[in-house]
Amino acid sequence: MPRRQLHMTGAADTPLRAALRGLRAELDLPADFPPAVLAEAAEAAKSPDLSGHRDATDLPFFTIDPPTSTDLDQAMHLERRGDGYRVHYAIADVAAFVRPGSALDAEAHHRVTTLYFPDGKVPLHPTLLSEGAASLLPGETRPAALWQIDLDSEGRQIACEVRRALVRSRAKLDYAGVQRQIDAGTAEEPLALLKDIGLLREEQEVARGGISLNVPEQEIVERDGTLDLDYRAPLPADAWNAQISLLTGMAAARIMTESGTGILRTLPVAPDGAVARLRLCAQALHIDWPHHVPYAEVVRSLDPHRGNHAAFLQECTTLLRGAGYTVFEHGDLPTPAVHAAVAELYTHCTAPLRRLVDRYAAELCLAAFAGGEPPEWVLRALPALPKEMAEGTRRANTVERECVDLVEAALLKDQVGAVFDGYVIDVKDDEPAVGTVHIEDPAIVARIEGGTALPLGERLRVRLTQADPGSSKVLFAPA
Template identity: 45%
Template sequence: MALHQRIVSAPVDFGAIRSEFGLASAYPAEAGVEARDAVDAFAGSRLDRTDIALVTIDPPGAMDLDQALSIQRTRAGYLLHYAIADVAAMIRPDGALARESGARGQTFYLPDGTVPLHPPVLSEGSASLLPGVSRPAALWTIELDEAAEPQRFSVVRATVRSVARLDYAGVQADADAGNPHPSIAALPEFGMRRIEAGLARGAIGLRLPVQRVVRDGAADGHWRLVVEPRTAAEDCNEQVSLLTGLCAARIMMDGNGSGERIGLLRTLPPPAASAIESLRRTAAALSVDWPDERTVGRVLAGLDPNSPTSLVLMSEATSLLRGANYTVLDGDGPESALRHSAIAAPYAHVTAPLRRLADRFATEICLANCAKVPVPQWVRDGLVAAAETMRRSDGVAGKVERACVDLTEATLLAPRTGAEFDAIVLREANGSRPAEIFVADPPVLAPCVGAPPEGESVRVRLVSADVSTRKVSFAFPATPAPDRAARLL
């Protein structure tokens, strides 16, 4: 085997991806001025809840802070306060900023920077729930029982003040040391009970390796690939957002008391029976125990996320989670068509309005229904367009993220063409579709020609890494058999 120097990082230019997908960071001047001059339209009528010691939990360095929480143990169970940045209060519905954000749909994340939904002066400044300053918020209050099941919930406009900006690693370290921030001391217990509640409903969660492109601090302008470890703190914090989305969906589906139902839900159709049967066959081939009565979610939750078997089965399970959509709720309709099958309940996005357009509309509906007032006309008029924008921008966001990873993979691997790597076979070849493998170092998901056995650890050879097309290909076995002429010599 030829010797190849191991490349741990390389210079990568993501500008071409911005151009390819038409991602323009610059905001129109008029919209930028509106963002700079934005004021709270409800400043005189908010409930003052600066007495609640809220904290934010975000990646290090994040400034667009949508959410702040406090969760306390009570005699009955738990009390959750969840403040969400009140973006709608800062944007004129008929203004240039509303039009531009309505066209963008969401913030697009690239390794070298974001293409934001809103100008940073708003999303990282006046509307962000930064610590130590009073901010307008949609404040959710959710009362839960001992099993962390919601008993009462509502949302109101309030003024809040975060007392600390935390990150996931720090929250996890504090929890492990037995010294959590008082505002979230109950979060681990709450999170575990909410995860169990989801599994009991039939929810499905995947824990596949998450590839990230990150800066190489030792080499200016260079980038490398990593697999980010997921902490229990992230899992528990995710449950807060999921719970709030469940409550929001219920508020929209219950209506405003007049019999009218209007809303914007995040939906996912149930998986086809054939997809579940295929997953069962894969589990059987991998010797994974799957009793008839056990749900998909419980089978996946019981796997060791670090084992090759788990990677294979979870990779196959992605086929169950296709067809996510934004569905406008307008009048009556069967609840089965309004559910998110991976969450196993109706669900809505309401917790990231600085980064996602849908949340602004859904939150306004919940605020109106809880206050027993009509839903604003701009929300009614804009719901269909908002749903269409979210569908389109979701598709673009997924392609942009994949393109950035693919470009980095090809750039890092190009100098190592012909080298051999250890890999795990996630999917075997099927007809014209090549096998799919996961290489751990560098962390790469890629096609592999040949017939490597699914679920096995194998040795593969890098056949090509084309930076211009962002395509990488491996071959199995790593060492090709000598051709007939060579055998005769």
Template identity: 50%
Template sequence: MALAVHTPGAGDFASLRAEFELPEYFPADVLAEAESVAGDPTGNGSREDATDLPFVTVDPPGSKDLDQAVLIEPLARGGFRVQYAIADIAAFVPPGGPVDREARRRGQTLYLPDGNVPLHPPELSEGAASLLPGMVRPSVLWTIDTDAGGEPVSVHVRRALVRSTERFDYETVAAALAAGTAHPSIAALPVLGRLRRELAVHRGAVELQLPEQEIVAGPDGGWILTRRPRPDVEAWNAEISLLTGMVAASIMLEAGVGVLRTLPEADAETVNWLRRSAHALGIDWPRDATVSELLAGLDPRNPASLALYAGTTRLLRGAGYTSFDGGRPSAAAHAGIGGPYAHVTAPIRRLVDRFATEVCLAVTHGRPVPEWVREALGELPELMNASDNRAARVERACLDQVEAWILAEHVGRTFDAVVLRAEENKAEVFLENPPVLGKCSGTGFPDSGRIAVRLTSVDVEKRKVSFERA
């Protein structure tokens, strides 16, 4: 739903790119190496021919850096076989070479409304390494068999050649599923996706259904700020990636070497604070219900639910990366996912996935972990933490900038808003139209609910908007 557009020509994101010192181009030696390996990827050992498997990709519309292709087959004995092909970017990145060094400097692809800042040169990320339809591509192929309840019972990972047959987006897949015309490779996605989401609740995974803002280009060259719903297809598709990441974590933990995405469990005091917040918001929290079970049963359209989701973010602080070599780390779990987890499914867009994947390939085939991987394990947490921090700040700055552009001409206007967090003289609110997240001054804020707020000032250059309770 398009809600507002800033004045055409009011600005682009060049100043923001300069502020965050985002690279504008790849150095000449990086481009030269990318061009030389694009047509002749390294062997990386023998490679299975899996081009007969009818893989498909499911991504946001317009995506070109396609990391994953999937095929889900029901098994006669019950359960499912998940064939998950992941772009083998390592086949195009000589260790220690220019592309490798530049990728370590960048950490991950950054997405801005007017174009991304890629981790790897487009020659690779949108070309030779991307799992584009109809193209034979080197991949790391995961085969995961599950039982009837969706739990993994076996895994096989190896290098393979694959060929995606179709490129879909979430809306296309949702429409096909509704019409009963889904591609056979993903016809079972809803069943397995729902099973995995049920298992996530049982594991204690914490999922917050807070409103998501999205910036899209307007028809006149301006920018539109929308409230982006998360379709079921996207959630189910994400469960396949999470399944693979959890299996990868198990492989590395058993081997005593690797790198995990980790998040510590919230302490009892924080959980008790959340329980008191639920009570204040009028939300019934049964004594025997976990945080995950409570959140899964809330209606995200209810303002009280949104306020509790906002408070629950306190339980998800401290995410990072844990590398280890020589034994299982003391803190190995990701509290938001409900178990150990590793990034292995987006190597085109995220640095750490390439290294974690190489560990899994080595240990499952009884080979030593490559020395270049072992040498990098110690620095990966710092590189990825810095990259994640920058990505979050860039995303927030883009949203703040568009909010300021949109609201600049509306100072003094009153808007409807939902209270997310309330304190004595201020609150964090979410405007419903346009979908703006902001700070509001005033007194007597309710713990949740809808209120009217007045826009008091906008500073476009500083990307600041201010509201007061109307």
């Protein structure tokens, strides 16, 4: 999970956009795809491998994504089944377009993930595929890994299957539009069931001890020629949609563990020290966290529309440190095998247009459900995947961190010397005069350096001493 999502609207040609272009060059990120890769993508777009795909175009699928998204990995159709439910979840079949060992395949292993900037992205696959021939765009027949997951009346999984299929989405929906339809009672049943199933799955999450962080997105907006930073709180529809993806990731992990070969997304339980620090952060942000109340219960009580709650949700992501990918064979599960936040065996398999590992997880599940062995090209690549994904995650985290620093420096560059109200939310163990401060207005989290030990968990007046978009650095000191 990204610590922050930054999105930019307006500001067509500002110094900030120029700085973001410079950042891409400074990080030496891939820009255009090599000609050989583009040539292979063009050929694959015309002639994908559709062998073994059954026809499921009669199911009226729909997608739910941000309004401007065109790289659509998932489409769903929901229906009642007796007193329970049936979830049809179609995931873009990237393997139908990427031939193992090809230049296109090698480039995907080089890029690993799509990298997101406030003003654009560096895609994993050529847009001819990721936003075209492989994307589950409305009105287009597309190859997919089609999951069918049956739930009982309380939202528990009781059956699951996955097969290759041809699907056709009927509608491209966005979160705000979905929320309006459901709230107004105008959503037809396939869409209306998203709330019913989403709420049941959230109850199941609580029962197993899991937790979802509805981290607000920070949006850079242009107002009267100046830039500002706002939070966009996630809607309930965001969370209901995420529950369908989590359900599928858990089903996939179960299929792989039963087959004996697979790759899991794992996360160890956060150490006591990390939770203790988070308690101090809660105190600083005036979050009520009684000692007898579990962390997960506190998080579920937060309102991401409130500034201090939004900031605390951002800090909660520190407990997700240590997440990784672990390969297992011959049924020998790793330790730990469970993802601590999901509180269940889990894998990534629902975003293959944007994340390399998902293509391999899909192939492992398809082979296991069919009762066969995974393809040889999957078994060859599997041992190296955790290290590749770790490097891709490190690169994505660097991009995210540098983007946040750059944006905050750009917003504050004319206020050096100004004094702000803030809260010290972190202090370095080996340097107690160095830490992190959360500024109330604008909503900024930045480094602070003082001459003496910083008062962790306390309110503090701070002075902005540096805000340099050129170096992407923001620095405060006690006022």
